[in-house]
Amino acid sequence: MSKTILVTGAGRGLGRTLAERLSARGDTVIAHARSAEALAGVPHAKALVADLADPASLAEAVAGLGVDRLDALVHNAGVLNVSPVAEETLEVWQRTMAVNVVSVAELTRLLLPSLRAARGHVFFLNSGAGLNTAPRLASYSASKHALKAIADALRAEEQANGLRVTSFYPSHFDTDMQRGLRDQYDSDYDPSRAMSQETVASTILTVLDAPADMVVNELRTEPPNPLPIRPRG
Template identity: 50%
Template sequence: MANHLITGAGSGIGAAVARRLSQRGDQLWLLARSAARAAELRERFPGARTLVGDLAQPERLSWALGQQPEQPVELDSLLHVAGVVELGPVGDLTPKVWNETLAANLVAPAELTRLFLPALRAACGQVLFVNSGAGLRANPDWAAYAASKHGLRALADALRAEEHGNGVRVTSVYPGRTATPMQEKVHAQEGSSYDPEAWIDPESVATTVLTALDLPRDAEVTDLTVRPGR
């Protein structure tokens, strides 16, 4: 039975990935921002274990995880799925928006990876970053989000080179627009109507994630781009 630590399991892509891994009998460790949220996740995913830590405060993650009664000793995968988005032109973006976006989307994944590298090395595990098409190109009004995702790509590339000798694989997945609550928020910020049928189903991205995880150990998927097929 494999052990997976997942961020963002409460909705969208993270929930789809968690459900698929749970259905096949794997052990889930789900990161929640609060004890109340952790209880909700345990109810939604019976048998899952939870850890409490707020990705909005990456400087406190080490302390928060130190308060947990148990943590995984070995991890087959660390799946970074959670993220935040706030659109706006560079001329309007405040330091608060920049700091909040970079903290949740880049600094927190880096810190969480640092904290769990020993467990990943022990299992010759895999770190998988659910990035975004914005991590490959930046469009108007997407500067803060795209910058965080470009940074996440750099983090993945550096980590892959550093941990290859330790048997840790590193994958970046770049989904296009996906029918998630975040996408609904994006449409509201853009002032456009939201039709989930127009975008990628989260289950399709989950299939991509599992494909990368299940690849035999003689190979490594480094980068996968998933685009809407409609």
């Protein structure tokens, strides 16, 4: 049976891969991006065009979708900056929290009636940084720790309504964000020692397709031999 699934950050990377995989198997994809242009070539039935840095804009955007039932909401979009606490700017802190935390909570709140109607699934793409932090990752890691808290609270609150809630903590998979992180650390990167986007997308689909009598609450994955993040030379 086909599902209706909303994927944030569907314009590129893992989000785009998910939109392609879901559409190819017959699901109805609602693709989110910051602009309509970003969704060019991305298969989708409806578009949610909104800037997650502006959480207050989400209510109007969601109302325009007219979605009564939603089988899954995949929180994939996110931003990352590498900087020590002593140098991280207020602007970066505010943007990181707006995109990675506040908009996630607000989008979930707005879509809960539709998710409850379908006894749906809220899927949070977290990070290893959501469990353990590292130097120069304070803002990103803080946002991902907050994301875990949202997921844990939502799971406890919505179990009686039949919602399934998953936090996924993949480590070292091949994305522009991972490459950018390595560049900011002046660290080498070897995609052959990272999980592929296809592997991560397949894992997400498997979790979303779990039988109705089971939910994967948390999942951690990593490649067999990840390349450590360390300065070149």
